[in-house]
Amino acid sequence: MALHVVVGKGPVGLTTARELRDRGHEVRVLSRSGGVSADGIEHRRVDAADAAALAGAAQGAAALYNAVNPAYHRWATDWPPVADALLAAAERTGAVLVTMSNLYPYGRPRGPMTPRSPLSATDTKGVVRRRMWEQALAAHEAGRVRVTEARAADFVGPQGGAQSHLVRQLPALRRGRTAWVVGDPDAPRSWAYLPDVAATLATLGTDERALGRAWHVPSGPARSQRAALTDLAAAMSAPAPTVRGLPWAVLRAAGLLSPVMREVLSVRHQFDQEYVIDAAETTATFGIPATPWAAVVAATAGRAPAAA
Template sequence: MEVILGAGPLGRAVMKELLRRGKKVRMVNSSGRANVPDGVEVMQADLMSEGGALTALKGAKNVFQCAQPPYHKWDGLFQKLMSNITKAAAHHKTNLIMGDNLYMYGEVIGSIHEGLAYEASTRKGKVRAEVARELLDLHRKGTVRVTIGRGADFFGPQVENSYVGSRFFTPVAAGKSISLLGNPDALHTFTYIDDFGRALVTLSEHEDAFGQVWHVPNAETVSARRFAELAYEVAGHSPRIGTMGRGMLRLGGLFIPAAKEVIEMLYQFEQPFIVDSRKFVQRFGEEAGPTPLRTALTETVAYYRERAKK
Protein backbone atom coordinates (compact mmCIF):
# COMPACT_ATOMS: atom_id res chain seq x y z
CA MET A 1 0.00 0.00 0.00
CA GLU A 2 1.26 3.45 -1.00
CA VAL A 3 -0.12 6.20 1.27
CA ILE A 4 -0.28 9.86 0.26
CA LEU A 5 -0.80 12.48 2.95
CA GLY A 6 -2.66 15.41 1.42
CA ALA A 7 -5.00 15.50 -1.57
CA GLY A 8 -3.74 18.77 -3.02
CA PRO A 9 -1.94 19.15 -6.36
CA LEU A 10 1.28 17.42 -5.31
CA GLY A 11 -0.55 14.57 -3.63
CA ARG A 12 -2.67 14.11 -6.74
CA ALA A 13 0.40 14.16 -8.99
CA VAL A 14 1.97 11.42 -6.85
CA MET A 15 -1.30 9.45 -7.02
CA LYS A 16 -1.36 9.74 -10.81
CA GLU A 17 2.17 8.37 -11.11
CA LEU A 18 1.62 5.56 -8.62
CA LEU A 19 -1.49 4.43 -10.51
CA ARG A 20 0.46 4.54 -13.76
CA ARG A 21 2.93 2.13 -12.16
CA GLY A 22 0.15 -0.19 -11.00
CA LYS A 23 0.34 0.58 -7.29
CA LYS A 24 -2.44 0.40 -4.70
CA VAL A 25 -3.06 3.89 -3.32
CA ARG A 26 -4.59 5.46 -0.21
CA MET A 27 -5.15 9.23 -0.11
CA VAL A 28 -5.43 10.82 3.34
CA ASN A 29 -6.91 14.23 4.10
CA SER A 30 -8.91 15.97 6.82
CA SER A 31 -12.28 15.65 5.09
CA GLY A 32 -12.14 12.08 3.79
CA ARG A 33 -13.42 13.35 0.45
CA ALA A 34 -11.56 13.68 -2.84
CA ASN A 35 -12.36 13.27 -6.51
CA VAL A 36 -10.18 10.27 -7.34
CA PRO A 37 -10.26 7.37 -9.84
CA ASP A 38 -12.01 4.13 -8.94
CA GLY A 39 -9.88 1.88 -6.75
CA VAL A 40 -8.18 4.69 -4.84
CA GLU A 41 -8.99 4.63 -1.14
CA VAL A 42 -9.72 7.99 0.49
CA MET A 43 -9.32 8.14 4.27
CA GLN A 44 -10.21 10.88 6.72
CA ALA A 45 -7.58 11.45 9.40
CA ASP A 46 -6.46 14.27 11.67
CA LEU A 47 -2.72 14.33 11.15
CA MET A 48 -2.38 16.95 13.87
CA SER A 49 -3.01 14.13 16.37
CA GLU A 50 -0.69 11.17 16.97
CA GLY A 51 -3.62 8.77 16.80
CA GLY A 52 -4.77 10.14 13.48
CA ALA A 53 -1.31 9.76 11.96
CA LEU A 54 -0.96 6.20 13.31
CA THR A 55 -4.26 5.23 11.69
CA ALA A 56 -3.42 6.92 8.38
CA LEU A 57 -0.09 5.12 7.94
CA LYS A 58 -1.25 1.64 8.94
CA GLY A 59 -0.31 -0.88 6.27
CA ALA A 60 1.83 1.53 4.28
CA LYS A 61 5.06 0.53 2.55
CA ASN A 62 5.78 4.12 1.52
CA VAL A 63 4.20 7.32 2.77
CA PHE A 64 4.40 10.45 0.63
CA GLN A 65 4.18 13.56 2.79
CA CYS A 66 2.42 16.19 0.67
CA ALA A 67 0.32 17.83 3.41
CA GLN A 68 0.93 21.11 5.19
CA PRO A 69 -0.85 23.47 7.57
CA PRO A 70 -2.32 26.78 6.29
CA TYR A 71 0.46 28.91 4.78
CA HIS A 72 0.16 31.65 7.42
CA LYS A 73 0.19 29.17 10.33
CA TRP A 74 3.31 27.10 9.67
CA ASP A 75 5.35 27.99 12.74
CA GLY A 76 4.47 25.48 15.43
CA LEU A 77 1.85 23.58 13.43
CA PHE A 78 4.27 22.26 10.80
CA GLN A 79 6.63 20.89 13.45
CA LYS A 80 3.74 19.19 15.25
CA LEU A 81 2.43 17.72 12.00
CA MET A 82 5.83 16.29 11.11
CA SER A 83 6.39 14.92 14.63
CA ASN A 84 3.15 12.95 14.41
CA ILE A 85 3.96 11.67 10.93
CA THR A 86 7.51 10.57 11.78
CA LYS A 87 6.37 8.81 14.96
CA ALA A 88 3.75 6.94 12.96
CA ALA A 89 6.26 6.08 10.23
CA ALA A 90 8.70 4.74 12.83
CA HIS A 91 5.94 2.69 14.49
CA HIS A 92 4.81 1.11 11.22
CA LYS A 93 8.36 0.86 9.77
CA THR A 94 7.21 2.88 6.77
CA ASN A 95 9.48 4.69 4.30
CA LEU A 96 8.90 8.45 4.34
CA ILE A 97 9.17 10.46 1.13
CA MET A 98 8.98 14.18 1.84
CA GLY A 99 7.71 16.67 -0.73
CA ASP A 100 9.63 19.81 0.18
CA ASN A 101 10.33 23.31 -1.11
CA LEU A 102 13.46 25.52 -1.20
CA TYR A 103 12.79 28.07 1.53
CA MET A 104 15.43 26.71 3.92
CA TYR A 105 18.36 27.93 1.81
CA GLY A 106 17.47 31.59 2.16
CA GLU A 107 18.80 34.14 -0.31
CA VAL A 108 21.31 32.44 -2.61
CA ILE A 109 23.82 34.01 -4.99
CA GLY A 110 24.21 31.64 -7.92
CA SER A 111 22.43 28.33 -8.50
CA ILE A 112 20.53 26.56 -5.73
CA HIS A 113 21.92 23.07 -5.22
CA GLU A 114 21.60 20.34 -2.60
CA GLY A 115 24.96 21.07 -0.98
CA LEU A 116 24.01 24.54 0.25
CA ALA A 117 23.75 25.34 3.94
CA TYR A 118 20.38 26.21 5.44
CA GLU A 119 20.72 29.94 5.97
CA ALA A 120 17.14 31.17 5.79
CA SER A 121 16.32 34.29 7.80
CA THR A 122 12.57 34.18 7.11
CA ARG A 123 10.11 32.55 9.50
CA LYS A 124 8.88 30.03 6.96
CA GLY A 125 12.41 29.28 5.79
CA LYS A 126 13.49 28.55 9.36
CA VAL A 127 10.53 26.19 9.82
CA ARG A 128 11.45 24.29 6.67
CA ALA A 129 15.09 24.11 7.77
CA GLU A 130 14.10 22.77 11.18
CA VAL A 131 11.86 20.12 9.64
CA ALA A 132 14.52 19.01 7.12
CA ARG A 133 17.27 18.76 9.74
CA GLU A 134 15.02 16.68 11.98
CA LEU A 135 14.06 14.33 9.15
CA LEU A 136 17.65 13.70 8.09
CA ASP A 137 18.69 13.25 11.72
CA LEU A 138 15.98 10.62 12.22
CA HIS A 139 17.27 8.81 9.13
CA ARG A 140 20.86 8.89 10.40
CA LYS A 141 19.70 7.45 13.73
CA GLY A 142 17.85 4.65 11.97
CA THR A 143 14.49 5.78 13.36
CA VAL A 144 12.79 6.37 9.99
CA ARG A 145 13.98 5.86 6.43
CA VAL A 146 13.65 9.26 4.77
CA THR A 147 14.26 10.81 1.38
CA ILE A 148 13.47 14.43 0.49
CA GLY A 149 12.48 15.76 -2.92
CA ARG A 150 12.44 19.54 -3.33
CA GLY A 151 10.65 21.56 -5.98
CA ALA A 152 10.39 25.24 -6.85
CA ASP A 153 7.14 27.19 -7.38
CA PHE A 154 4.99 24.65 -9.13
CA PHE A 155 2.37 24.90 -11.84
CA GLY A 156 0.15 22.58 -13.80
CA PRO A 157 -3.38 21.16 -13.96
CA GLN A 158 -5.28 21.47 -10.66
CA VAL A 159 -2.62 23.73 -9.11
CA GLU A 160 -4.67 26.49 -7.50
CA ASN A 161 -2.73 28.43 -4.88
CA SER A 162 0.77 28.60 -6.32
CA TYR A 163 2.25 31.88 -7.56
CA VAL A 164 1.62 30.43 -11.03
CA GLY A 165 -1.66 28.76 -10.12
CA SER A 166 -5.23 29.74 -10.95
CA ARG A 167 -4.68 33.49 -10.50
CA PHE A 168 -2.06 33.26 -13.24
CA PHE A 169 -3.42 30.70 -15.70
CA THR A 170 -7.13 31.54 -15.59
CA PRO A 171 -6.58 35.04 -17.03
CA VAL A 172 -3.80 33.86 -19.36
CA ALA A 173 -6.05 31.19 -20.86
CA ALA A 174 -8.72 33.84 -21.42
CA GLY A 175 -6.32 36.45 -22.82
CA LYS A 176 -6.74 38.75 -19.82
CA SER A 177 -4.02 40.65 -17.94
CA ILE A 178 -1.84 39.33 -15.10
CA SER A 179 0.56 40.87 -12.58
CA LEU A 180 4.00 39.43 -11.85
CA LEU A 181 5.78 39.81 -8.52
CA GLY A 182 9.08 41.58 -8.00
CA ASN A 183 11.43 41.83 -10.96
CA PRO A 184 9.75 40.03 -13.89
CA ASP A 185 13.03 39.90 -15.83
CA ALA A 186 14.96 37.99 -13.16
CA LEU A 187 15.48 34.32 -13.99
CA HIS A 188 13.17 32.04 -12.01
CA THR A 189 12.89 28.24 -12.00
CA PHE A 190 9.39 26.75 -12.05
CA THR A 191 8.48 23.09 -11.39
CA TYR A 192 5.82 21.24 -13.38
CA ILE A 193 3.60 19.44 -10.89
CA ASP A 194 3.58 16.12 -12.78
CA ASP A 195 7.39 16.13 -12.82
CA PHE A 196 7.38 16.69 -9.05
CA GLY A 197 5.00 13.79 -8.44
CA ARG A 198 6.91 11.46 -10.75
CA ALA A 199 10.20 12.36 -9.07
CA LEU A 200 8.90 11.53 -5.58
CA VAL A 201 7.72 8.13 -6.77
CA THR A 202 11.10 7.49 -8.41
CA LEU A 203 12.86 8.32 -5.14
CA SER A 204 10.65 5.84 -3.28
CA GLU A 205 11.80 3.01 -5.52
CA HIS A 206 15.57 3.36 -5.06
CA GLU A 207 17.42 2.36 -1.91
CA ASP A 208 20.26 4.80 -2.49
CA ALA A 209 17.83 7.73 -2.67
CA PHE A 210 17.17 7.52 1.06
CA GLY A 211 19.11 9.66 3.49
CA GLN A 212 19.57 12.31 0.82
CA VAL A 213 18.04 15.52 -0.51
CA TRP A 214 17.15 15.73 -4.21
CA HIS A 215 16.03 18.68 -6.31
CA VAL A 216 13.35 17.35 -8.63
CA PRO A 217 13.80 17.89 -12.38
CA ASN A 218 12.86 21.25 -13.86
CA ALA A 219 12.70 22.49 -17.43
CA GLU A 220 14.99 25.30 -18.54
CA THR A 221 14.99 28.36 -16.31
CA VAL A 222 13.55 31.49 -17.92
CA SER A 223 12.47 34.83 -16.52
CA ALA A 224 8.97 35.15 -15.07
CA ARG A 225 8.17 37.47 -17.95
CA ARG A 226 9.31 34.91 -20.53
CA PHE A 227 7.36 32.17 -18.71
CA ALA A 228 4.24 34.35 -18.96
CA GLU A 229 4.90 35.20 -22.61
CA LEU A 230 5.19 31.51 -23.49
CA ALA A 231 1.96 30.77 -21.60
CA TYR A 232 0.12 33.47 -23.54
CA GLU A 233 1.66 32.18 -26.76
CA VAL A 234 0.42 28.61 -26.30
CA ALA A 235 -2.97 30.06 -25.32
CA GLY A 236 -3.05 31.99 -28.59
CA HIS A 237 -3.16 35.45 -27.01
CA SER A 238 -0.91 38.51 -26.93
CA PRO A 239 0.82 39.05 -23.56
CA ARG A 240 -0.81 41.45 -21.11
CA ILE A 241 1.72 41.62 -18.29
CA GLY A 242 1.86 44.04 -15.37
CA THR A 243 3.88 43.97 -12.14
CA MET A 244 3.13 43.93 -8.42
CA GLY A 245 5.56 45.16 -5.76
CA ARG A 246 5.79 45.13 -1.99
CA GLY A 247 3.40 48.05 -1.57
CA MET A 248 0.54 46.28 -3.31
CA LEU A 249 1.22 43.07 -1.39
CA ARG A 250 1.15 44.94 1.91
CA LEU A 251 -2.20 46.43 0.94
CA GLY A 252 -3.53 43.02 -0.01
CA GLY A 253 -2.20 41.59 3.24
CA LEU A 254 -4.61 43.79 5.17
CA PHE A 255 -7.42 41.61 3.84
CA ILE A 256 -5.78 38.33 2.76
CA PRO A 257 -3.43 36.63 5.29
CA ALA A 258 -1.69 34.60 2.57
CA ALA A 259 -0.81 37.78 0.65
CA LYS A 260 0.86 39.21 3.74
CA GLU A 261 2.87 36.01 4.14
CA VAL A 262 4.23 36.28 0.60
CA ILE A 263 6.13 39.49 1.42
CA GLU A 264 8.92 37.81 3.38
CA MET A 265 9.50 35.39 0.50
CA LEU A 266 9.50 38.11 -2.15
CA TYR A 267 13.30 37.99 -2.48
CA GLN A 268 12.78 34.88 -4.63
CA PHE A 269 11.15 37.07 -7.27
CA GLU A 270 13.37 40.13 -6.97
CA GLN A 271 16.65 38.41 -7.90
CA PRO A 272 17.64 35.31 -9.90
CA PHE A 273 16.20 32.09 -8.46
CA ILE A 274 17.88 29.28 -10.39
CA VAL A 275 17.48 25.69 -9.20
CA ASP A 276 20.10 23.06 -10.06
CA SER A 277 18.51 19.60 -10.46
CA ARG A 278 21.40 17.90 -12.24
CA LYS A 279 21.98 15.47 -9.35
CA PHE A 280 18.59 13.85 -9.91
CA VAL A 281 18.92 13.52 -13.68
CA GLN A 282 22.50 12.25 -13.45
CA ARG A 283 21.43 9.52 -11.03
CA PHE A 284 18.14 8.44 -12.59
CA GLY A 285 18.77 9.17 -16.26
CA GLU A 286 17.48 11.48 -18.94
CA GLU A 287 14.19 9.55 -19.06
CA ALA A 288 13.56 10.82 -15.52
CA GLY A 289 14.11 14.39 -16.68
CA PRO A 290 11.57 17.20 -16.89
CA THR A 291 8.67 17.75 -19.24
CA PRO A 292 9.65 20.39 -21.86
CA LEU A 293 8.43 23.79 -20.73
CA ARG A 294 6.24 24.45 -23.76
CA THR A 295 4.58 21.04 -23.39
CA ALA A 296 3.91 21.64 -19.70
CA LEU A 297 2.45 25.07 -20.40
CA THR A 298 0.25 23.69 -23.18
CA GLU A 299 -1.16 21.01 -20.87
CA THR A 300 -1.77 23.57 -18.13
CA VAL A 301 -3.51 26.09 -20.36
CA ALA A 302 -5.70 23.30 -21.78
CA TYR A 303 -6.77 22.33 -18.26
CA TYR A 304 -7.76 25.90 -17.37
CA ARG A 305 -9.62 26.29 -20.67
CA GLU A 306 -11.67 23.19 -19.93
CA ARG A 307 -12.31 24.30 -16.36
CA ALA A 308 -13.65 27.64 -17.57
CA LYS A 309 -16.30 25.82 -19.62
CA LYS A 310 -17.79 24.12 -16.56
Protein backbone atom coordinates (compact mmCIF):
# COMPACT_ATOMS: atom_id res chain seq x y z
CA MET A 1 0.00 0.00 0.00
CA ALA A 2 0.99 3.66 -0.26
CA LEU A 3 2.91 5.90 2.12
CA HIS A 4 0.73 8.34 4.06
CA VAL A 5 2.33 11.14 6.07
CA VAL A 6 0.53 12.67 9.06
CA VAL A 7 1.80 16.00 10.38
CA GLY A 8 0.97 16.41 14.07
CA LYS A 9 0.67 13.79 16.79
CA GLY A 10 -2.19 15.12 18.88
CA PRO A 11 -5.48 13.24 19.22
CA VAL A 12 -6.40 13.68 15.55
CA GLY A 13 -2.93 12.90 14.20
CA LEU A 14 -2.39 9.72 16.21
CA THR A 15 -5.93 8.41 15.72
CA THR A 16 -5.63 9.01 11.97
CA ALA A 17 -2.23 7.35 11.85
CA ARG A 18 -3.68 4.22 13.48
CA GLU A 19 -6.65 4.24 11.10
CA LEU A 20 -4.35 4.43 8.07
CA ARG A 21 -2.11 1.70 9.47
CA ASP A 22 -5.11 -0.54 10.08
CA ARG A 23 -6.11 -0.03 6.45
CA GLY A 24 -2.76 -1.47 5.43
CA HIS A 25 -0.86 1.72 4.56
CA GLU A 26 2.69 2.67 5.41
CA VAL A 27 2.37 5.52 7.90
CA ARG A 28 4.84 8.22 8.93
CA VAL A 29 4.05 10.79 11.63
CA LEU A 30 5.94 14.09 11.67
CA SER A 31 6.04 16.29 14.76
CA ARG A 32 8.30 18.78 16.43
CA SER A 33 9.11 16.37 19.25
CA GLY A 34 9.35 13.19 17.19
CA GLY A 35 8.70 9.90 18.93
CA VAL A 36 9.50 6.20 19.03
CA SER A 37 8.57 4.28 15.89
CA ALA A 38 6.50 1.26 16.84
CA ASP A 39 3.39 -0.75 16.00
CA GLY A 40 3.69 -0.09 12.29
CA ILE A 41 3.92 3.71 12.61
CA GLU A 42 7.15 5.60 11.95
CA HIS A 43 7.84 8.83 13.84
CA ARG A 44 10.19 11.60 12.70
CA ARG A 45 11.10 14.95 14.20
CA VAL A 46 10.17 17.71 11.74
CA ASP A 47 9.10 21.33 12.20
CA ALA A 48 5.71 21.78 10.53
CA ALA A 49 6.67 25.32 9.45
CA ASP A 50 9.74 24.08 7.53
CA ALA A 51 8.57 23.43 3.96
CA ALA A 52 11.85 21.86 2.84
CA ALA A 53 11.95 19.47 5.78
CA LEU A 54 8.30 18.53 5.26
CA ALA A 55 8.86 17.87 1.58
CA GLY A 56 11.91 15.76 2.31
CA ALA A 57 10.02 13.64 4.83
CA ALA A 58 7.01 13.29 2.51
CA GLN A 59 8.82 12.23 -0.65
CA GLY A 60 6.86 9.42 -2.31
CA ALA A 61 3.77 9.97 -0.15
CA ALA A 62 0.33 9.55 -1.62
CA ALA A 63 -1.19 11.96 0.90
CA LEU A 64 -0.06 14.52 3.45
CA TYR A 65 -2.42 15.10 6.39
CA ASN A 66 -2.49 18.41 8.25
CA ALA A 67 -3.32 17.45 11.83
CA VAL A 68 -1.31 20.27 13.38
CA ASN A 69 -2.77 21.93 16.48
CA PRO A 70 -1.21 25.31 17.38
CA ALA A 71 -1.88 26.79 20.79
CA TYR A 72 -5.44 28.13 20.88
CA HIS A 73 -4.37 31.74 21.46
CA ARG A 74 -1.69 31.67 18.76
CA TRP A 75 -3.65 30.76 15.65
CA ALA A 76 -3.14 34.16 14.02
CA THR A 77 0.65 33.92 14.30
CA ASP A 78 1.33 30.18 14.14
CA TRP A 79 -1.11 28.91 11.51
CA PRO A 80 -0.06 30.94 8.41
CA PRO A 81 3.56 29.70 8.23
CA VAL A 82 2.46 26.11 8.88
CA ALA A 83 -0.28 26.28 6.25
CA ASP A 84 2.17 27.77 3.73
CA ALA A 85 4.75 25.08 4.45
CA LEU A 86 2.27 22.23 4.12
CA LEU A 87 0.91 23.59 0.86
CA ALA A 88 4.43 24.00 -0.52
CA ALA A 89 5.40 20.47 0.57
CA ALA A 90 2.31 19.00 -1.08
CA GLU A 91 3.11 20.86 -4.29
CA ARG A 92 6.72 19.69 -4.30
CA THR A 93 5.90 16.06 -3.59
CA GLY A 94 2.64 15.66 -5.49
CA ALA A 95 0.94 14.32 -2.38
CA VAL A 96 -2.72 15.08 -1.79
CA LEU A 97 -3.05 17.64 1.01
CA VAL A 98 -5.79 16.61 3.45
CA THR A 99 -6.46 19.30 6.04
CA MET A 100 -8.22 18.76 9.35
CA SER A 101 -10.37 21.82 9.96
CA ASN A 102 -13.36 22.86 12.04
CA LEU A 103 -16.55 24.93 11.93
CA TYR A 104 -14.95 28.30 12.74
CA PRO A 105 -14.99 29.59 9.12
CA TYR A 106 -18.79 29.59 9.09
CA GLY A 107 -19.03 32.30 11.72
CA ARG A 108 -22.47 32.61 13.30
CA PRO A 109 -24.62 29.95 11.59
CA ARG A 110 -28.32 30.12 10.88
CA GLY A 111 -29.39 26.51 11.08
CA PRO A 112 -27.32 23.37 10.46
CA MET A 113 -23.98 23.94 8.76
CA THR A 114 -23.23 22.10 5.51
CA PRO A 115 -19.99 22.19 3.49
CA ARG A 116 -21.76 24.63 1.17
CA SER A 117 -22.71 27.09 3.92
CA PRO A 118 -21.17 30.57 3.50
CA LEU A 119 -17.75 31.07 5.08
CA SER A 120 -18.83 34.25 6.82
CA ALA A 121 -16.62 34.35 9.91
CA THR A 122 -15.43 37.77 11.03
CA ASP A 123 -13.60 36.76 14.23
CA THR A 124 -9.83 36.33 14.02
CA LYS A 125 -9.81 32.56 14.43
CA GLY A 126 -12.53 31.96 11.86
CA VAL A 127 -10.84 34.25 9.36
CA VAL A 128 -7.52 32.41 9.79
CA ARG A 129 -9.13 29.06 8.99
CA ARG A 130 -11.14 30.50 6.12
CA ARG A 131 -8.07 32.02 4.50
CA MET A 132 -6.15 28.75 4.85
CA TRP A 133 -8.84 26.95 2.89
CA GLU A 134 -9.17 29.70 0.28
CA GLN A 135 -5.43 29.65 -0.33
CA ALA A 136 -5.36 25.87 -0.66
CA LEU A 137 -8.39 25.82 -2.94
CA ALA A 138 -6.88 28.51 -5.19
CA ALA A 139 -3.72 26.41 -5.56
CA HIS A 140 -5.86 23.37 -6.38
CA GLU A 141 -7.86 25.24 -9.01
CA ALA A 142 -4.61 26.52 -10.53
CA GLY A 143 -3.46 22.91 -10.95
CA ARG A 144 -0.52 23.27 -8.60
CA VAL A 145 -1.68 20.82 -5.95
CA ARG A 146 -4.57 18.51 -5.03
CA VAL A 147 -6.39 19.38 -1.83
CA THR A 148 -9.37 18.43 0.28
CA GLU A 149 -10.52 19.34 3.77
CA ALA A 150 -12.46 17.70 6.60
CA ARG A 151 -14.44 19.90 8.98
CA ALA A 152 -15.58 18.54 12.31
CA ALA A 153 -17.64 19.58 15.29
CA ASP A 154 -16.16 19.55 18.81
CA PHE A 155 -14.40 16.32 19.63
CA VAL A 156 -15.60 13.52 21.85
CA GLY A 157 -14.01 10.16 22.60
CA PRO A 158 -11.42 8.85 25.04
CA GLN A 159 -8.65 10.09 22.75
CA GLY A 160 -9.83 13.70 23.11
CA GLY A 161 -8.24 14.62 26.42
CA ALA A 162 -8.18 18.30 27.30
CA GLN A 163 -9.13 19.22 23.72
CA SER A 164 -12.65 17.89 24.31
CA HIS A 165 -15.20 19.99 26.18
CA LEU A 166 -16.86 16.77 27.32
CA VAL A 167 -13.84 14.62 28.18
CA ARG A 168 -12.30 17.23 30.43
CA GLN A 169 -15.48 17.15 32.54
CA LEU A 170 -15.19 13.42 33.29
CA PRO A 171 -13.25 13.84 36.59
CA ALA A 172 -15.95 16.19 37.91
CA LEU A 173 -18.69 13.77 36.84
CA ARG A 174 -16.98 10.85 38.58
CA ARG A 175 -16.81 12.83 41.81
CA GLY A 176 -20.39 14.04 41.58
CA ARG A 177 -19.28 17.65 41.30
CA THR A 178 -20.89 20.46 39.31
CA ALA A 179 -19.86 20.52 35.66
CA TRP A 180 -19.21 24.13 34.68
CA VAL A 181 -19.43 24.59 30.93
CA VAL A 182 -18.92 27.44 28.48
CA GLY A 183 -22.12 28.91 27.09
CA ASP A 184 -25.70 27.70 27.23
CA PRO A 185 -25.76 24.14 28.64
CA ASP A 186 -28.99 23.43 26.76
CA ALA A 187 -28.03 24.67 23.29
CA PRO A 188 -28.07 21.75 20.78
CA ARG A 189 -24.56 20.85 19.60
CA SER A 190 -22.91 18.31 17.33
CA TRP A 191 -20.03 16.15 18.55
CA ALA A 192 -17.39 14.49 16.37
CA TYR A 193 -16.18 11.11 17.62
CA LEU A 194 -12.44 10.97 17.00
CA PRO A 195 -12.43 7.55 15.30
CA ASP A 196 -15.05 8.97 12.89
CA VAL A 197 -12.75 11.94 12.29
CA ALA A 198 -9.89 9.58 11.50
CA ALA A 199 -12.04 7.43 9.20
CA THR A 200 -13.12 10.54 7.29
CA LEU A 201 -9.56 11.85 6.90
CA ALA A 202 -8.24 8.46 5.77
CA THR A 203 -11.02 8.17 3.21
CA LEU A 204 -10.52 11.68 1.85
CA GLY A 205 -6.83 10.94 1.36
CA THR A 206 -7.52 7.84 -0.70
CA ASP A 207 -10.55 8.75 -2.84
CA GLU A 208 -10.28 11.19 -5.75
CA ARG A 209 -13.94 12.14 -5.36
CA ALA A 210 -12.88 14.10 -2.28
CA LEU A 211 -10.62 16.51 -4.15
CA GLY A 212 -11.27 20.20 -4.54
CA ARG A 213 -13.82 20.66 -1.79
CA ALA A 214 -14.51 20.35 1.92
CA TRP A 215 -16.44 17.57 3.66
CA HIS A 216 -18.02 17.29 7.08
CA VAL A 217 -17.22 14.52 9.52
CA PRO A 218 -20.38 12.46 10.16
CA SER A 219 -21.84 13.16 13.59
CA GLY A 220 -24.87 11.77 15.38
CA PRO A 221 -27.98 13.71 16.40
CA ALA A 222 -27.26 16.92 18.26
CA ARG A 223 -26.95 16.73 22.04
CA SER A 224 -26.68 19.68 24.38
CA GLN A 225 -23.78 19.80 26.81
CA ARG A 226 -26.20 19.02 29.62
CA ALA A 227 -27.64 15.99 27.82
CA ALA A 228 -24.22 14.69 26.74
CA LEU A 229 -22.74 15.01 30.23
CA THR A 230 -25.80 13.35 31.75
CA ASP A 231 -25.34 10.43 29.35
CA LEU A 232 -21.65 10.15 30.26
CA ALA A 233 -22.37 10.25 33.99
CA ALA A 234 -24.93 7.47 33.62
CA ALA A 235 -22.42 5.37 31.67
CA MET A 236 -19.94 5.76 34.54
CA SER A 237 -22.60 4.92 37.13
CA ALA A 238 -22.09 8.40 38.55
CA PRO A 239 -24.88 10.60 39.93
CA ALA A 240 -26.90 12.68 37.49
CA PRO A 241 -24.74 15.79 37.15
CA THR A 242 -25.49 19.39 37.90
CA VAL A 243 -24.47 21.26 34.74
CA ARG A 244 -24.16 25.03 34.81
CA GLY A 245 -22.94 27.65 32.37
CA LEU A 246 -20.07 29.82 33.46
CA PRO A 247 -21.28 33.44 33.57
CA TRP A 248 -19.80 35.46 30.74
CA ALA A 249 -18.88 38.19 33.23
CA VAL A 250 -16.65 35.68 35.00
CA LEU A 251 -15.08 34.61 31.72
CA ARG A 252 -14.46 38.24 30.74
CA ALA A 253 -12.68 38.80 34.05
CA ALA A 254 -10.59 35.67 33.50
CA GLY A 255 -9.77 36.94 30.02
CA LEU A 256 -7.90 39.87 31.52
CA LEU A 257 -5.20 37.41 32.60
CA SER A 258 -5.68 34.44 30.28
CA PRO A 259 -5.06 34.77 26.51
CA VAL A 260 -6.84 31.45 25.96
CA MET A 261 -9.96 32.73 27.72
CA ARG A 262 -9.89 35.88 25.60
CA GLU A 263 -10.01 33.66 22.52
CA VAL A 264 -13.01 31.78 23.92
CA LEU A 265 -14.80 35.08 24.41
CA SER A 266 -14.15 36.00 20.77
CA VAL A 267 -16.16 32.97 19.60
CA ARG A 268 -18.98 33.25 22.11
CA HIS A 269 -21.48 32.68 19.29
CA GLN A 270 -20.41 29.03 19.16
CA PHE A 271 -21.67 28.40 22.67
CA ASP A 272 -24.78 30.53 23.07
CA GLN A 273 -26.87 29.09 20.24
CA GLU A 274 -27.54 25.92 18.26
CA TYR A 275 -24.27 24.74 16.71
CA VAL A 276 -25.09 21.76 14.55
CA ILE A 277 -23.41 20.08 11.58
CA ASP A 278 -24.92 18.36 8.54
CA ALA A 279 -22.65 15.68 7.08
CA ALA A 280 -25.19 13.90 4.88
CA GLU A 281 -23.04 14.39 1.76
CA THR A 282 -20.08 12.62 3.33
CA THR A 283 -22.15 9.60 4.29
CA ALA A 284 -23.94 9.48 0.93
CA THR A 285 -20.71 9.79 -1.09
CA PHE A 286 -18.29 7.64 0.88
CA GLY A 287 -20.55 5.46 3.01
CA ILE A 288 -19.05 6.73 6.27
CA PRO A 289 -21.65 6.59 9.06
CA ALA A 290 -21.52 8.34 12.39
CA THR A 291 -20.81 5.96 15.26
CA PRO A 292 -24.05 5.54 17.27
CA TRP A 293 -24.18 7.87 20.27
CA ALA A 294 -24.56 5.01 22.73
CA ALA A 295 -21.28 3.52 21.52
CA VAL A 296 -19.58 6.91 21.65
CA VAL A 297 -20.71 7.39 25.25
CA ALA A 298 -19.64 3.89 26.26
CA ALA A 299 -16.17 4.29 24.77
CA THR A 300 -15.68 7.78 26.19
CA ALA A 301 -16.79 6.72 29.64
CA GLY A 302 -14.45 3.75 29.54
CA ARG A 303 -17.16 1.08 29.42
CA ALA A 304 -15.96 -0.29 26.09
CA PRO A 305 -12.69 -0.24 24.15
CA ALA A 306 -12.35 2.74 21.81
CA ALA A 307 -12.17 2.01 18.08
CA ALA A 308 -8.97 3.90 17.39
